[in-house]
Amino acid sequence: MRVLIGSVVLAALLSAGPVLAADGKKERSASACFRPDDVNGFTVIDDRTVDVTISPRNVYRLTLFSPSPDIDWSLRIGIYSRGRSWVCSGYDAEIIVPDATGRRRYPVTDVRKLTPEELDAQKSKKK
Numbered sequence: 001m002r003v004l005i006g007s008v009v010l011a012a013l014l015s016a017g018p019v020l021a022a023d024g025k026k027e028r029s030a031s032a033c034f035r036p037d038d039v040n041g042f043t044v045i046d047d048r049t050v051d052v053t054i055s056p057r058n059v060y061r062l063t064l065f066s067p068s069p070d071i072d073w074s075l076r077i078g079i080y081s082r083g084r085s086w087v088c089s090g091y092d093a094e095i096i097v098p099d100a101t102g103r104r105r106y107p108v109t110d111v112r113k114l115t116p117e118e119l120d121a122q123k124s125k126k127k
Contacts, residue, residue: 032060032088033086033087035087036093044074047064047069047072051114057119061113061114062110063111077097078103089111090110092108093108095108
């Protein structure tokens with residue numbers, strides 16, 4: 001009887017394996033990560049949203065915890081990664097904005113990679 005139950009459980013797990021693997025790949029691609037050292041530009045969307053550019057097709061939208069009134073005129077920003085070298089989700093990073101008194105830190109609450117459609121729409125707006 002134990003062998004029969006074990007065989008049924010094993011068969012169920014083996015048949016679910018490919019489905020579980022496909023779901024894992026989908027999750028990883030949706031929450032793609034970047035290294036702060038690879039950022040080569042940024043665009044301020046509003047006082048709580050910043051797009052950072054890794055390459056023309058790799059742009060990540062960062063949502064800040066609180067409004068940053070000084071980020072829209074800043075010529076440069078820094079990205080501090082908390083605890084590891086990759087930024088994958090909110091609370092993995094802080095945006096650092098230099099100002100007259102030193103620098104201000106703004107925690108990031110959300111990170112997502114922009115889709116090709118969003119990138120194309122941004123390019124159309126700039127023309």
